[in-house]
Every structure is written in C-alpha cells, then in structure tokens.
Amino acid sequence: MSITLADARVVTPAGVHDGWITIEDGRVTHIGRGHAPHGDGHGLAGRYVVPGFVDIHTHGGAGGSFPSGDPDEARRIAAFHAAHGTTTIMASLVTASLADIARATAALADLCDDGLLAGIHFEGPYIARSRCGAHDPALLREPSPGELADLLKAGRGHVRMLTIAPELPGGLDTIRAAASDGVIAALGHSDATYDQAIAGIEAGCTVATHLFNALPSLHHREPGPVAALLEDERVTVELINDGLHVHPAMLRLAARAAGTGRAVLITDAMAAAGMGDGAYRLGSMEVEVSGGAARLVEGGSIAGSTLTMDVAFRRTVREAGLPVADAAVMASLTPARVLGIDDRVGSIAVGKDADLVVLDDDLTVHRVMKRGAWVTSP
Structure with missing residues (x-):
C-alpha cells in the first residue's frame, strides 16, 4: 500500500x-x-x-506506571504517548527493592520483544541519598557490578540505560560494567563534584539524566557536574521542558552549549500524565498532582511530570525560541542516536x-x- x-x-x-x-x-x-x-x-x-518523537525517559501516563510491571498498564501508557506523537518509547523504572526491579524488568522485557517498548531504563537504586528526589531513600543501594549483572539478566538484553551517581562507593566500577554490557550509563541524581563527574564520564557515562534537576547547581567557583556534562562532547543531556523543571533560558543555555546533537527532550512523565489533579504513586512514593505539577506528599519534591512530548516540542519552539527543525532533532533524532536506532527512526x-x-x-x-x-x- x-x-x-x-x-x-x-x-x-x-x-x-x-x-x-x-x-x-x-x-x-x-x-x-x-x-x-x-x-x-x-x-x-x-x-x-x-519525525515521530523518541522519549528515552518515561515512567507512565494515562493512569498507568511502568514500575508496576503490569503489561496492560504498559500498553496503555505507550498508546497514550503515541497519540501525543511519541512513536518510540523507553520504559523508566524507579528505585525499588531488587526483587521488584527484577520482576518489573522481566515483564517489560516481553513487551520489548514485541516491539512495543524500545528498552528499559533503571533510574535507581544506585543514586545519591542527598539528591534522590522522588525516590524512596530507604531503598537506595551502593552500586554493585554483581547486582547489576543479576538485574540485567532479568531484562534479557533489553535494559538500555542506568542512571547512577558516580561518586558513590562502587560507582565507577559499576559504570564500567554497565558500559561493557552495552548499557548506557547516565549520570544523575548525584552530588558529584566537577572532578567526580569527569571521572564518571571517563568511566563510561554518556548521558546526563534530566540535566539541572537532582544535581548541584552551576557555580562559578564550584562548577559541579552540570559544567562537566555540558562541556564534554561524549555526553548527551536530557531536558524536561514543562515550564516547571527547567526555565526556558536554561534550556536555551543547554541547547547552545551542547548543541541540538547532544540535547534531548524527555518527558519524565508519571501516571498522572493525561489525567487530572489528585493522588497518585510513583513507585512506592505517594504523589499529589496540583495544577499539573506532581510533587511528593511528604517533602514536596518534584515527582516526575505530567508532560507529553508534543507539549515539550511546542514549548521548545514557542517558549524557548528554538527553530522547529532544531526542536525536531532534540525530540527525535538525538534520542534515537542515544539508543542506536537512528538508522530506522528519528528523522524523515x-x-x-x-x-x-x-x-x-x-x-x-x-x-x-x-x-x-x-x-x-x-
């Protein structure tokens, strides 16, 4: 036809x-x-x-959550985001017990086999307690190559990304182990110094998990991980452009510093995307959504987003002032390159x-x- x-x-x-x-x-x-x-x-x-949008960091939507490992929820999430232009989606998990992560991973791997999902992303449990955001601090763990190997077995080759804080004990060894297994190591939820971030990059980190968020802020005497991630040509930086996580000026700054070839739009969406305000969960954490903003009930930390990629794309053009073609590269081609599938998707x-x-x-x-x-x- x-x-x-x-x-x-x-x-x-x-x-x-x-x-x-x-x-x-x-x-x-x-x-x-x-x-x-x-x-x-x-x-x-x-x-x-x-081109169809490629979202490499999504936890849920339409009332469903990838961390639940429920195949029906996962299909509903994928269909919801597809209607908003995301034709390629990776399922992001959150910090949980190792048993729960393995269970959800095994279930989602079946949907990767079917082509519904482009892979699985472990956001935790190897992240910094001081920057854990909406992750359960009681379930955080020191990075371990051996533990990671066991979790990867549950994914049968479909675990594509691991968010990790390189400054933690065992962090650099686990980054090296992930990279050697073909898993993208993403620096995020970290209190790393500039030098520790460089060490993480040298060990194999090639992505920054939602740049600016859950990381120390830029400072002219203590540049921290943001400066290291922006200036290294090997690193692609994620940006949540919902008007809450990142100011348009900071998105412009990141896009200019990294170039559209290293800056990607993500949603970091959770179950409330496409739904109304109210009570939700992100992993084990209780979340309240008000005015479209998702925050933890206890502590008030931002807990993902209610964003869809079409809105992120539109805001990048209308609010941040980038050309349509550049926004398309950030929403499609660059994330496809991160996943190594740009020979099939990501551009027309x-x-x-x-x-x-x-x-x-x-x-x-x-x-x-x-x-x-x-x-x-x-």
Whole structure:
C-alpha cells in the first residue's frame, strides 16, 4: 500500500521545505519538494510533518506506571504517548527493592520483544541519598557490578540505560560494567563534584539524566557536574521542558552549549500524565498532582511530570525560541542516536520507518503515523 502526504511542510534536520512524502509498506520511499506527482487524498493543507518523537525517559501516563510491571498498564501508557506523537518509547523504572526491579524488568522485557517498548531504563537504586528526589531513600543501594549483572539478566538484553551517581562507593566500577554490557550509563541524581563527574564520564557515562534537576547547581567557583556534562562532547543531556523543571533560558543555555546533537527532550512523565489533579504513586512514593505539577506528599519534591512530548516540542519552539527543525532533532533524532536506532527512526529520510507527526500551525498534534499506519483516527 502506498500513501503520499502532499502539501506538507516537511521538517528534516536540514530545515523545513514545502513538499511531499511517499510511504510504502511502513517506510518512507520518496521525499520531494513542491507539488506531489500524484494525489491520493492525503493533502495536509500546509501542516508541518515532523519525525515521530523518541522519549528515552518515561515512567507512565494515562493512569498507568511502568514500575508496576503490569503489561496492560504498559500498553496503555505507550498508546497514550503515541497519540501525543511519541512513536518510540523507553520504559523508566524507579528505585525499588531488587526483587521488584527484577520482576518489573522481566515483564517489560516481553513487551520489548514485541516491539512495543524500545528498552528499559533503571533510574535507581544506585543514586545519591542527598539528591534522590522522588525516590524512596530507604531503598537506595551502593552500586554493585554483581547486582547489576543479576538485574540485567532479568531484562534479557533489553535494559538500555542506568542512571547512577558516580561518586558513590562502587560507582565507577559499576559504570564500567554497565558500559561493557552495552548499557548506557547516565549520570544523575548525584552530588558529584566537577572532578567526580569527569571521572564518571571517563568511566563510561554518556548521558546526563534530566540535566539541572537532582544535581548541584552551576557555580562559578564550584562548577559541579552540570559544567562537566555540558562541556564534554561524549555526553548527551536530557531536558524536561514543562515550564516547571527547567526555565526556558536554561534550556536555551543547554541547547547552545551542547548543541541540538547532544540535547534531548524527555518527558519524565508519571501516571498522572493525561489525567487530572489528585493522588497518585510513583513507585512506592505517594504523589499529589496540583495544577499539573506532581510533587511528593511528604517533602514536596518534584515527582516526575505530567508532560507529553508534543507539549515539550511546542514549548521548545514557542517558549524557548528554538527553530522547529532544531526542536525536531532534540525530540527525535538525538534520542534515537542515544539508543542506536537512528538508522530506522528519528528523522524523515528515505528508507526509515514512516513514524510521523502531523502538526497544525500552532504545533498541536493533528495526526500521528507509526510505521505507515495512522495512530489517531483519520
């Protein structure tokens, strides 16, 4: 089956052009400029077409939570975020007992086998107590390569990322072990100094978990991990652009310092995404959502977000002032590169999966396509 999307503003890493896209058997086969050579009723009236979003840090949505390990919840979460343009999603867990992490990992690995999820992310338990945020401090552990190896076995090769504080005893050895097993080591929830962060990077950390959040602030005499992460060309930095976690000026600063090739948009969404205010849970922690902001009932720490990637994308353009093409790279291509799947997804290119998001002039979602099939109703 062939579909041609005509009269579109096609967004590629090189920029935006008026043109058309032909899709056959779930893949992009032709990209053109100007008028399409033939019409098949899929005129987009000048709307933007951007690549499907790739979210490498998501805990839940639509009332469901990945840490529960419930397959039905996981499917509901993926469907909810797909309707908001996220056609590739990685499931993020939170700090829990080793048994609970292994159980959830094994269950989610089945959905990775099915292609629903792009992998599993361990956010904890190897994080700093002083920067644990919405993670249960009673369940934090010192990093251990042996423990990590046991957890990775439960994932059957689908654990793709580990957030870790490199300054903890055993931290550097565990980072090296993760990297040697093909797991992305992400520096986060850490009280590392500048030098300790550099040591973590040298050991193998290549991602910064939600830069600025749960990390010491930049200071001109004590630059801390943020400076080390921004200045090292090997590190990709995550940014939660919901208007609560990061000020637009800081997002611009990070995007300029790292470049769109090293800055990625994430949601860090939890179960309340797509739901109303009220009481929720993130792992073992009780969360209250008010005005769309999720915070722990005890202590008031920010507990993930209620963000979706379409909103993050729109805010990056409208609030932070970045070009549409740059926002698309941050929301799609760069995170796809992090996961090593940019040969299939992340940009609109011949031969890649037809994962596409059609946006109205105000950058709200009009329709979503995944592998050539419409996710939202025509």
